[in-house]
Amino acid sequence: MLRFSTAGESHGESLAALISGLPAGIPVDQSFLDHELWRRQQGYGRGGRMRIERDTAHILSGVRHGKTIGSPIAMTLANKDWKNWEEILPIETGDPEKHKAVASPRPGHADLAGALKYDFPDARYILERASARESAARVACGAVAKMLLRALGIEVASHVTRVGTAELSREASFAEIAALSSREEVLLACVDPESEARMKAEVDTALRTGDTIGGIFEVVVHGLPPGLGTHVNWDERLDGLLAQAVMSLQAVKAVELGRGVTAASSPGSQVHDAIAYAEGDAQPFTKFIRERNNAGGIEGGISNGEDLVVRGYLKPISTLRRPLASVSFESREATKAAYERSDVCVVPAAGVAAEAMVALTVARCVIEKFGGDSLRELQRNYQGYCAQIKSF
Numbered sequence: 001m002l003r004f005s006t007a008g009e010s011h012g013e014s015l016a017a018l019i020s021g022l023p024a025g026i027p028v029d030q031s032f033l034d035h036e037l038w039r040r041q042q043g044y045g046r047g048g049r050m051r052i053e054r055d056t057a058h059i060l061s062g063v064r065h066g067k068t069i070g071s072p073i074a075m076t077l078a079n080k081d082w083k084n085w086e087e088i089l090p091i092e093t094g095d096p097e098k099h100k101a102v103a104s105p106r107p108g109h110a111d112l113a114g115a116l117k118y119d120f121p122d123a124r125y126i127l128e129r130a131s132a133r134e135s136a137a138r139v140a141c142g143a144v145a146k147m148l149l150r151a152l153g154i155e156v157a158s159h160v161t162r163v164g165t166a167e168l169s170r171e172a173s174f175a176e177i178a179a180l181s182s183r184e185e186v187l188l189a190c191v192d193p194e195s196e197a198r199m200k201a202e203v204d205t206a207l208r209t210g211d212t213i214g215g216i217f218e219v220v221v222h223g224l225p226p227g228l229g230t231h232v233n234w235d236e237r238l239d240g241l242l243a244q245a246v247m248s249l250q251a252v253k254a255v256e257l258g259r260g261v262t263a264a265s266s267p268g269s270q271v272h273d274a275i276a277y278a279e280g281d282a283q284p285f286t287k288f289i290r291e292r293n294n295a296g297g298i299e300g301g302i303s304n305g306e307d308l309v310v311r312g313y314l315k316p317i318s319t320l321r322r323p324l325a326s327v328s329f330e331s332r333e334a335t336k337a338a339y340e341r342s343d344v345c346v347v348p349a350a351g352v353a354a355e356a357m358v359a360l361t362v363a364r365c366v367i368e369k370f371g372g373d374s375l376r377e378l379q380r381n382y383q384g385y386c387a388q389i390k391s392f
């Protein structure tokens with residue numbers, strides 16, 4: 001079973017990531033891993049922190065001579081800012097005078113609920129772990145999952161379809177979306193320059209007015225065969241697994257599969273994807289084909305061979321330069337919510353983190369279905385299954 005977990009705080013010494021259950025023999029490309037981490041740090045509207053950090057994953061175990069060896073992979077990602085926080089957040093008791101309290105909870109953040117739950121006098125320790133800095137460790141794990149999927153010809157990519165009210169005005173092909181990941185400068189990760197300019201204008205307004213802005217990203221998985229996930233048990237449905245994985249990302253407040261949102265207000269004839277049959281290779285896995293993909297590649301909790309399309313809806317960032325009303329933890333008097341250096345728009349970065357979560361979810365289903373202790377064994381099982389469904 002593929003499992004992963006993360007540890008670490010936003011201003012601690014480093015993040016840690018642990019991923020286990022992968023077969024031996026997956027080629028591991030350090031430069032790809034670090035490029036994925038770099039992509040998570042990009043985007044127009046990010047805060048000052050992105051300028052002081054350039055993430056890199058330090059692999060401690062589970063990889064030798066450039067390939068996985070089947071044992072758990074442990075990684076650390078250093079926080080370059082640690083030198084400025086060592087005395088503020090020491091492991092030992094340290095000097096209480098140096099503590100940097102988050103003195104008034106930020107509406108929309110975990111501050112108040114977390115301080116109440118963990119019985120802290122202020123929200124410092126809550127901010128430290130609730131922060132999306134943690135998503136960097138997920139991206140490191142997701143990069144390894146992508147390397148496994150790539151060995152089977154399965155690709156994962158994302159793009160931004162909305163920032164505030166500015167929406168991508170046309171359909172995007174998978175090739176266009178995938179090409180975004182090799183851009184040297186990431187603005188808003190949109191495939192269409194005119195739409196991207198409108199998105200940038202929305203961020204500029206938020207920057208100018210001390211506000212923040214959310215949006216929608218779309219993750220697409222290309223080359224996935226039919227048959228991952230299952231209808232037979234509620235907790236093995238691929239749609240449910242993906243929804244949980246993407247919803248667990250900081251600031252994601254809704255997850256949509258295919259045209260799930262508009263489908264709710266459309267007649268069935270305009271929603272469901274008619275089935276045809278054609279000899280030849282129009283579809284790589286089966287001779288049953290579709291002309292459209294409103295289902296987003298999943299029916300009955302099972303992948304159906306079309307591209308998997310998962311959309312995440314991101315709320316605006318809750319740390320505001322012009323803060324909302326709050327209450328002082330200490331005096332209980334009305335005050336403004338705390339402000340700490342913060343992002344204004346993170347939709348492209350959230351898309352990269354969601355790619356990681358989707359890749360990890362799909363990789364888990366692949367490993368469950370095809371098994372194998374080595375990549376060669378898994379590939380053999382995978383190819384056998386693909387041949388079986390092609391001849392169905």
Ligand SMILES: Cc1cc2nc3c(=O)[nH]c(=O)nc-3n(C[C@H](O)[C@H](O)[C@H](O)COP(=O)(O)O)c2cc1C
Binds near residue numbers: 350
């Ligand atoms: C990539 C990324 C970066 C984020 N950066 C910030 C930030 O700079 N400031 C902030 O207040 N929230 C930021 N957030 C969102 C918060 O982490 C999130 O809103 C908070 O932890 C509360 O969780 P919830 O929104 O899921 O309820 C970011 C989210 C993502 C995905």
